Amino acid sequence: MPFDPERYSRQVRFTPLGAAGQERLAAACVAVVGCGALGSVVAMTLVRAGIGRMRIIDRDVPEASNLPRQFLFDEADVAARLPKAVAAARHLERINGACAIEPIVADLTAVNVTRMLSGVDLLVDGTDNFEARFLVNEFACREGIPWVHGGAIGAEGRVLSVLPGTTACLRCLIPEAPAPGALPTCDTAGVLGPAALVVGAVEAAEAIKILAGQHERVGNRLLVCDLWDNLWRSVDLAPLAVRGCPTCREGDFPWLEGRAGTQATVLCGRDAVQVAPTAGAALELGALATRMAGVGTVVANPWIVRVTVEEGIELAVFADGRTIVSGTRDEARARALVARYVGN
Numbered sequence: 039m040p041f042d043p044e045r046y047s048r049q050v051r052f053t054p055l056g057a058a059g060q061e062r063l064a065a066a067c068v069a070v071v072g073c074g075a076l077g078s079v080v081a082m083t084l085v086r087a088g089i090g091r092m093r094i095i096d097r098d099v100p101e102a103s104n105l106p107r108q109f110l111f112d113e114a115d116v117a118a119r120l121p122k123a124v125a126a127a128r129h130l131e132r133i134n135g136a137c138a139i140e141p142i143v144a145d146l147t148a149v150n151v152t153r154m155l156s157g158v159d160l161l162v163d164g165t166d167n168f169e170a171r172f173l174v175n176e177f178a179c180r181e182g183i184p185w186v187h188g189g190a191i192g193a194e195g196r197v198l199s200v201l202p203g204t205t206a207c208l209r210c211l212i213p214e215a216p217a218p219g220a221l222p223t224c225d226t227a228g229v230l231g232p233a234a235l236v237v238g239a240v241e242a243a244e245a246i247k248i249l250a251g252q253h254e255r256v257g258n259r260l261l262v263c264d265l266w267d268n269l270w271r272s273v274d275l276a277p278l279a280v281r282g283c284p285t286c287r288e289g290d291f292p293w294l295e296g297r298a299g300t301q302a303t304v305l306c307g308r309d310a311v312q313v314a315p316t317a318g319a320a321l322e323l324g325a326l327a328t329r330m331a332g333v334g335t336v337v338a339n340p341w342i343v344r345v346t347v348e349e350g351i352e353l354a355v356f357a358d359g360r361t362i363v364s365g366t367r368d369e370a371r372a373r374a375l376v377a378r379y380v381g382n
């Protein structure tokens with residue numbers, strides 16, 4: 039695959055990449071799953087680096103509260119209410135016209151994951167929830183496709199590169215996905231732009247190494263950083279291999295097969311969608327109510343926590359893990375709201 043030698047001269051002069059590595063980038067296809075804070079940085083960095091093709095999958099539209107950390111978008115995108123995948127593609131095409139960008143406006147689920155993610159050389163995590171990450175992890179392990187996981191919350195970040203069959207996978211690191219509502223999210227705990235920039239940049243660097251064929255540069259490690267406390271460390275994951283892994287070692291794929299995850303249902307005769315965990319879950323409502331207090335006025339009892347998160351949108355979270363999102367009949371939007379405010 040030819041590339042413009044002048045445009046990429048400074049990357050080619052970096053000898054560990056060289057012309058051979060640049061050629062591999064130009065021939066590569068990457069899927070960026072989720073184009074918010076992390077996805078923006080990764081997509082922009084890889085398109086600038088001369089990737090050949092990129093698929094961008096996102097279910098959301100840009101909002102003003104995204105702009106401090108979602109670096110691809112601007113006020114005109116917020117005003118236009120274009121889906122993030124489409125707005126991102128327009129910006130990226132202006133950055134590099136030689137890169138073929140395929141925007142997909144969709145909610146990644148067990149039903150569509152194979153169609154969405156097939157035919158790429160690498161998957162990059164730009165999502166904000168564990169449900170999507172476990173789906174991507176299982177798809178990557180089943181198909182033998184490398185993927186790069188990243189996460190940022192507050193001023194903290196973490197990055198894990200997964201080379202199926204060689205390094206630890208996400209389930210090696212997190213054997214049981216957290217129950218819905220068990221952890222803070224960026225929308226309840228906040229997040230700083232620099233944390234997204236750092237995590238997105240590290241994800242992009244990992245992607246470039248993998249696509250250039252230099253898997254030995256990736257290692258079997260989890261990077262953890264905290265920009266507020268100036269903490270940087272990298273954790274060796276080789277010891278995890280001792281305890282085995284149902285997914286990457288034994289081929290167990292509960293998320294791909296719909297045995298784990300959530301299901302969204304429009305409630306008959308109501309302007310509401312129910313998002314329920316497939317397997318059921320016991321939820322600690324008291325802690326959730328405390329985390330939600332910064333979002334809006336919380337009304338809580340031992341069975342339900344209610345909070346109005348946006349104008350006209352109320353979430354009612356039940357102790358069995360279900361959430362009823364009132365004010366929409368759009369399943370993808372309801373799932374996005376639950377991922378943002380409850381966490382799944």
Ligand SMILES: [Zn+2]
Nearest residue numbers: 207210283286
């Ligand atoms: Zn594993």
